[in-house]
Amino acid sequence: MVFVTGGTGLVGSHIICQLLSNGHQVRALCRQNSDKTWFDRTSKWLLGEAHSSLITKLEWVIGDVTDIVSLLDGMEGCQQVYHAAAVVSFAKSDQDQLKKINIEGTANVVNACLASQPTTDLCFISSTASIGGVEKKLVDESEVYTVDQANSYYSTTKYLAELEVIRGREEGLNAAIINPCIVLGFGNWHKGSARIFKNGKQGFPFYTGGANAFVDARDVALAACTLMDNHKFESRFLCAAWNMKFYDVFTAIASGFGSKLPRIKVSPLLAGIAWRLASVVRFFTGAGIITKESAQAGLKTRLYDSSKLLNQTNVKFRDFDTSIKEICNAFETVKA
Numbered sequence: 001m002v003f004v005t006g007g008t009g010l011v012g013s014h015i016i017c018q019l020l021s022n023g024h025q026v027r028a029l030c031r032q033n034s035d036k037t038w039f040d041r042t043s044k045w046l047l048g049e050a051h052s053s054l055i056t057k058l059e060w061v062i063g064d065v066t067d068i069v070s071l072l073d074g075m076e077g078c079q080q081v082y083h084a085a086a087v088v089s090f091a092k093s094d095q096d097q098l099k100k101i102n103i104e105g106t107a108n109v110v111n112a113c114l115a116s117q118p119t120t121d122l123c124f125i126s127s128t129a130s131i132g133g134v135e136k137k138l139v140d141e142s143e144v145y146t147v148d149q150a151n152s153y154y155s156t157t158k159y160l161a162e163l164e165v166i167r168g169r170e171e172g173l174n175a176a177i178i179n180p181c182i183v184l185g186f187g188n189w190h191k192g193s194a195r196i197f198k199n200g201k202q203g204f205p206f207y208t209g210g211a212n213a214f215v216d217a218r219d220v221a222l223a224a225c226t227l228m229d230n231h232k233f234e235s236r237f238l239c240a241a242w243n244m245k246f247y248d249v250f251t252a253i254a255s256g257f258g259s260k261l262p263r264i265k266v267s268p269l270l271a272g273i274a275w276r277l278a279s280v281v282r283f284f285t286g287a288g289i290i291t292k293e294s295a296q297a298g299l300k301t302r303l304y305d306s307s308k309l310l311n312q313t314n315v316k317f318r319d320f321d322t323s324i325k326e327i328c329n330a331f332e333t334v335k336a
Contacts, residue, residue: 003078003120004028005065005109006085010187010194011125011180013039014221015082017046020054022225027059029074029085036060038188045186045334046218065105071112075120080228083109084125088154088192095153102157103164110168110175121174123228124165125220128181128213128238128304129155140305141236162236169233176227177236178220181304184323185217186330197331200253203260207247213240213304214249216323219315226313240304241317252321256328
């Protein structure tokens with residue numbers, strides 16, 4: 001039996017389906033009011049004809065990473081834990097939630113794993129954000145994180161969450177750490193990185209001059225399971241398939257939907273205006289996704305090297321063009 005947190009999220013849902021395909025029974029943590037509609041759609045796409053038989057091996061349990069009792073109950077009888085639950089936000093108003101879920105929640109998961117008898121192996125889904133905001137050079141796992149204004153509070157929470165996992169290792173926990181970059185995949189396109197596909201479908205006109213690394217959610221799930229199966233419990237592993245300009249990614253997604261291509265380049269001045277306007281909207285309505293940090297991130301060039309993952313495992317990343325076409329097609333054809 002395998003325990004998964006964050007199972008209704010983009011990465012978590014892909015991990016669950018990968019585990020089911022590998023023959024595991026899975027117990028997934030979810031909140032009382034969690035909406036599983038997008039998980040159902042994702043699992044139908046990923047599991048295909050085997051969906052009806054494999055999904056019977058999945059059990060949902062009510063709980064929260066802030067509630068260690070629910071974690072202990074959920075982990076009972078499990079040999080592995082995949083911790084994918086996290087808050088991704090660059091808004092100052094969400095900082096308390098980022099601390100509570102990303103740092104304290106991870107500490108709770110680590111402690112619950114250590115309390116299990118025998119101790120349960122852990123795979124922590126971290127982020128390249130924990131590497132830091134180094135620009136214009138190819139970054140690998142050796143990069144040293146610095147807490148400063150160049151890094152977002154989100155990135156700081158992921159870095160501190162990793163320290164909790166490392167602390168668990170020092171106390172005897174077998175723990176793998178994987179650091180995905182910007183994850184592209186089929187899932188709830190109203191939130192997170194999947195929103196990129198919603199923008200592409202709607203013909204979002206803007207693009208930035210920056211670049212970053214991207215990876216298919218299916219490859220993240222495969223890599224995470226591979227690290228656990230191969231007992232890669234030392235260091236951490238970057239999971240970044242394609243270092244690409246935002247313009248090229250946005251263009252490929254728009255083309256995949258047959259929508260209008262991005263055509264207005266966002267300058268530093270325009271980015272500054274955008275996040276300030278979004279802050280006003282957020283103040284009065286609670287809505288708005290553009291922040292100062294997210295606007296500035298789109299202008300930067302950050303590149304990541306996954307040689308360690310590729311050299312030490314049999315993981316191979318999907319072709320970019322094929323990946324985008326398959327995901328766009330899923331959004332068009334897979335229904336609830």
